[in-house]
Amino acid sequence: MLEAYEKSVRELNAEITSLGIKIEQAIDKTWKALETMDVKLAEEVYRGDDEIDVMVKECMRKDLTISMMQSPVAADWRSLMATLKILSDLERIADHCADISHYVMHLEHANHHLPIPQGLKEMYGVMSSMVSDVLDFYKGKESSQAELMRDKDDIVDMAFNHLMEEISREITSDPEHSRDYISFVLIVKYIERMADHANNIAEWVIYRDKNELNI
Amino acid sequence: MAELTTTLSGYGAAAAKKEQEKTAVREHDIAKADPVEYTFDVNGLDLYYDQTQALKDISMKIQKNQITALIGPSGCGKSTFIKTLNRMNDWIEGCHVTGQILFEGKDIFKEVDSLALRYRVGMVFQQPTPFPKSVFENVAYGPRIQGISNKKELEEIVEQSLRQAACWDEMKDRLHQSALGLSGGQQQRLCIARTLAARPSVILMDEPTSALDPISTQKIEDLALELKEKYTIVIVTHSMQQARRISDKTAFFLLGELLEFNDTIEMFTNPSNPKTEEYITGRFG
Numbered sequence: 492m493l494e495a496y497e498k499s500v501r502e503l504n505a506e507i508t509s510l511g512i513k514i515e516q517a518i519d520k521t522w523k524a525l526e527t528m529d530v531k532l533a534e535e536v537y538r539g540d541d542e543i544d545v546m547v548k549e550c551m552r553k554d555l556t557i558s559m560m561q562s563p564v565a566a567d568w569r570s571l572m573a574t575l576k577i578l579s580d581l582e583r584i585a586d587h588c589a590d591i592s593h594y595v596m597h598l599e600h601a602n603h604h605l606p607i608p609q610g611l612k613e614m615y616g617v618m619s620s621m622v623s624d625v626l627d628f629y630k631g632k633e634s635s636q637a638e639l640m641r642d643k644d645d646i647v648d649m650a651f652n653h654l655m656e657e658i659s660r661e662i663t664s665d666p667e668h669s670r671d672y673i674s675f676v677l678i679v680k681y682i683e684r685m686a687d688h689a690n691n692i693a694e695w696v697i698y699r700d701k702n703e704l705n706i
Numbered sequence: 707m708a709e710l711t712t713t714l715s716g717y718g719a720a721a722a723k724k725e726q727e728k729t730a731v732r733e734h735d736i737a738k739a740d741p742v743e744y745t746f747d748v749n750g751l752d753l754y755y756d757q758t759q760a761l762k763d764i765s766m767k768i769q770k771n772q773i774t775a776l777i778g779p780s781g782c783g784k785s786t787f788i789k790t791l792n793r794m795n796d797w798i799e800g801c802h803v804t805g806q807i808l809f810e811g812k813d814i815f816k817e818v819d820s821l822a823l824r825y826r827v828g829m830v831f832q833q834p835t836p837f838p839k840s841v842f843e844n845v846a847y848g849p850r851i852q853g854i855s856n857k858k859e860l861e862e863i864v865e866q867s868l869r870q871a872a873c874w875d876e877m878k879d880r881l882h883q884s885a886l887g888l889s890g891g892q893q894q895r896l897c898i899a900r901t902l903a904a905r906p907s908v909i910l911m912d913e914p915t916s917a918l919d920p921i922s923t924q925k926i927e928d929l930a931l932e933l934k935e936k937y938t939i940v941i942v943t944h945s946m947q948q949a950r951r952i953s954d955k956t957a958f959f960l961l962g963e964l965l966e967f968n969d970t971i972e973m974f975t976n977p978s979n980p981k982t983e984e985y986i987t988g989r990f991g
Contacts, residue, residue: 564975
């Protein structure tokens with residue numbers, strides 16, 4: 492029974508590792524698409540979200556099956572519950588890659604080539620490093636550092652506020668392109684939400700490891 | 707400005723009054739709250755079978771109207787412990803006990819007669835143990851021994867006990883048929899009814915469902931949850947799921963020691979002892 496349980500969990504973790512790699516690739520490609528206004532790459536990310544959804548669903552199905560078949564308790568139970576929540580957050584992060592890619596396509600079709608707002612690259616970089624970190628924490632690497640994610644999330648929130656002011660100024664000085672600037676507002680919001688989801692993942696890792704619920 | 711100051715000080719006084727009232731309500735609630743009542747208070751209990759020590763320095767308080775589950779691998783001392791609570795170990799040659807068990811405030815080894823104790827602390831065993839008598843006589847057996855001979859009174863006790871054990875509807879038409887003709891699950895509930903007829907305040911259950919099918923098990927579990935309103939229940943179980951489903955507190959025994967005693971929810975989500983975690987997650991035992 493225990494052997495079967497541990498085998499199932501190993502299989503689930505292997506699938507989540509593959510899923511994590513896919514999502515990190517999507518995050519990298521999304522930035523490249525945004526920075527270079529590469530519509531082809533944006534379309535690839537946009538379409539790739541369906542594949543990620545299928546992987547998430549499969550991981551969830553496995554997680555629920557283990558819970559049902561093995562009736563785990565204590566740390567085993569916390570781990571499966573946390574994984575289920577983490578999968579939802581990962582799925583949302585991937586959705587936001589697709590959302591950003593959608594707006595990249597929209598901006599490129601508008602053909603205005605507005606410059607990327609100052610500070611957006613740095614904000615995206617912090618968010619991207621948060622996702623990488625929490626995927627490592629999930630795998631058990633230095634999960635004691637998971638609490639530091641709150642600080643990084645605060646940095647992303649500060650960048651969000653700064654960018655909102657920056658874009659507002661641009662809209663005021665260049666009202667002709669206000670619709671396109673609104674696309675950037677949404678992109679900034681998606682990045683802020685991705686950081687929130689990464690922070691949620693860190694909180695679920697803390698719950699799994701320490702039984703502390705801070706969500 | 708003066709008006710504003712007056713208004714603000716008025717708000718301040720009102721707020722202070724409200725806070726005073728809140729404090730008074732809280733103090734009233736504290737005074738009114740029932741203190742926690744313990745059916746058993748076990749202190750430094752050691753039990754030996756000749757030279758072999760089976761229980762080591764057990765201390766725990768078993769709360770009234772709760773279900774306390776005793777878990778642990780075979781040979782850990784949980785059945786020995788439950789049998790000590792109504793002194794059934796008295797019958798085992800070479801068994802001796804040190805330490806103290808207070809039952810409703812009285813020392814069961816010094817202040818309580820063992821027979822009287824067993825009326826108040828009933829027991830249900832792993833295998834159903836109906837007497838080879840009718841359903842009625844099984845339930846009436848205890849009250850008869852206690853001196854009740856009035857037929858009407860006995861009938862009332864039998865009906866009430868069978869109802870409490872959720873088997874009146876099934877057995878009311880076969881009261882005078884042999885109890886040995888009942889199914890295993892019915893026999894076990896009959897044994898619970900027989901225990902209840904003696905008017906106990908505690909029901910000890912030693913793996914009461916391990917010989918039963920899932921439906922009969924569920925009926926016994928539902929019954930235990932109903933009975934805890936009136937009785938204190940201590941149950942030995944090898945089923946982690948059963949302990950989780952029905953108990954309020956869980957005690958984990960290992961090699962004669964009580965390693966952890968905690969709220970069941972806490973025990974099964976975040977056990978404090980690594981050995982408990984290993985046991986309940988199936989990593990040993």
